[in-house]
Amino acid sequence: MKPSYQLRIGLAGLGRFGIMHAKVLSSMANVELLAIAETRPEQLEEIGELYGVKCRYKEAEELIKDPDLDAIVIVTPNDQHEQHCLQALATGKPVFIEKPLASNYKNAQNLKQAAENSGSILQVGLILRYELNHRIIHQQIHQKDLGELISIRTKRNLSRSWFTATAEKVHTIYESSIHDLDLLLWLTGSKPISVFAHERRLGNYLSPEACIALIKFENGCIGITETSWFVPPGAPANVTTSNWNGCIDAELVVVGSNKTVQLRSLDSPLKIWDSSGTSSPDSILWPEYNGRIYGALREELDDFVKCASQGVESETANLEHAINGLQLADAIIESARIGTPIIMNQQSG
Numbered sequence: 480m481k482p483s484y485q486l487r488i489g490l491a492g493l494g495r496f497g498i499m500h501a502k503v504l505s506s507m508a509n510v511e512l513l514a515i516a517e518t519r520p521e522q523l524e525e526i527g528e529l530y531g532v533k534c535r536y537k538e539a540e541e542l543i544k545d546p547d548l549d550a551i552v553i554v555t556p557n558d559q560h561e562q563h564c565l566q567a568l569a570t571g572k573p574v575f576i577e578k579p580l581a582s583n584y585k586n587a588q589n590l591k592q593a594a595e596n597s598g599s600i601l602q603v604g605l606i607l608r609y610e611l612n613h614r615i616i617h618q619q620i621h622q623k624d625l626g627e628l629i630s631i632r633t634k635r636n637l638s639r640s641w642f643t644a645t646a647e648k649v650h651t652i653y654e655s656s657i658h659d660l661d662l663l664l665w666l667t668g669s670k671p672i673s674v675f676a677h678e679r680r681l682g683n684y685l686s687p688e689a690c691i692a693l694i695k696f697e698n699g700c701i702g703i704t705e706t707s708w709f710v711p712p713g714a715p716a717n718v719t720t721s722n723w724n725g726c727i728d729a730e731l732v733v734v735g736s737n738k739t740v741q742l743r744s745l746d747s748p749l750k751i752w753d754s755s756g757t758s759s760p761d762s763i764l765w766p767e768y769n770g771r772i773y774g775a776l777r778e779e780l781d782d783f784v785k786c787a788s789q790g791v792e793s794e795t796a797n798l799e800h801a802i803n804g805l806q807l808a809d810a811i812i813e814s815a816r817i818g819t820p821i822i823m824n825q826q827s828g
């Protein structure tokens with residue numbers, strides 16, 4: 480059936496993740512990938528030719544100024560998000576930006592103000608809200624199938640080889656744990672009231688190599704979140720795209736008074752053995768089959784395209800959700816820095 484709308488989208492940043500966005504967007508019936516931006520000329524040319532993209536820019540800033548675009552998708556490096564987001568919001572057009580929205584809660588509030596001033600819809604890449612297993616867990620919790628929510632534990636340990644690319648750009652709590660902080664907020668449906676965190680630093684980088692936080696929620700639920708960048712090369716690879724290879728060792732354990740739920744990224748039924756070891760290719764986040772990307776990334780961009788076309792905010796992943804994650808992230812980083820618990824969201828009076 481012919482779609483009832485056609486959205487002309489500009490995509491900035493064609494790195495490891497941006498090329499997946501390009502693949503998904505260029506395959507959508509109701510989207511024209513009209514423009515792309517990338518500072519590496521060869522990459523710009525290659526992706527532009529591959530998807531027949533009409534307008535090609537060297538800089539995200541130039542793309543954002545293109546008057547023919549209906550919506551803007553930003554997948555540039557983390558340390559440029561705020562500047563590109565502010566420029567995009569000034570156009571008044573719908574904007575999708577990859578996580579993290581900003582480098583801290585205060586800056587995220589400034590972006591929210593900018594979105595309110597221009598009337599732009601601003602959606603952040605909270606991809607796990609679109610992944611089916613996580614959605615089923617969310618549904619079970621909110622139907623009270625688990626009984627009283629006792630605790631939620633999350634883990635996101637990542638390949639050592641990926642660390643240097645991000646270590647000087649962003650704190651790991653904003654880079655990797657931000658997914659899990661959003662999960663904790665979404666699944667508990669509650670506000671964090673205290674946080675106590677510890678980090679490990681082996682190198683002299685902006686980011687620590689590991690951080691673990693204990694979070695108490697208003698509804699009594701206890702959250703534990705762990706992240707580190709020490710997964711060795713021998714671990715089964717579950718990120719196996721053409722330019723991105725390694726392991727996301729993620730885990731979610733939800734304990735309720737009636738049921739326990741567990742989800743492990745390495746429990747995929749698909750295993751491939753070869754001369755270098757075992758891989759376990761992702762089949763839920765952005766799996767590719769026959770040149771088409773499926774899974775949570777497609778669901779997420781579908782939602783953005785629908786919301787941008789209708790001029791409404793996403794019900795699944797709205798700006799407030801992203802901002803709340805950054806508030807919790809700030810508290811974790813501060814607690815680890817000063818070595819004592821942080822009290823949050825205290826009721827006044």
Ligand SMILES: NC(=O)c1ccc[n+]([C@@H]2O[C@H](COP(=O)([O-])OP(=O)(O)OC[C@H]3O[C@@H](n4cnc5c(N)ncnc54)[C@H](O)[C@@H]3O)[C@@H](O)[C@H]2O)c1
Nearest residue numbers: 492493494495496497516517518538539554555557577578
């Ligand atoms: N949601 C997820 O699960 C997920 C997964 C991976 C990455 N990400 C996010 O996606 C974003 C990109 O990550 P990545 O791994 O693709 O990084 P990357 O470094 O591989 O890609 C960034 C690309 O942007 C280009 N670039 C840099 N400055 C630019 C500018 N001013 N204008 C245009 N292009 C510019 C770079 O040349 C590079 O190709 C990050 O914000 C990251 O946090 C999200």
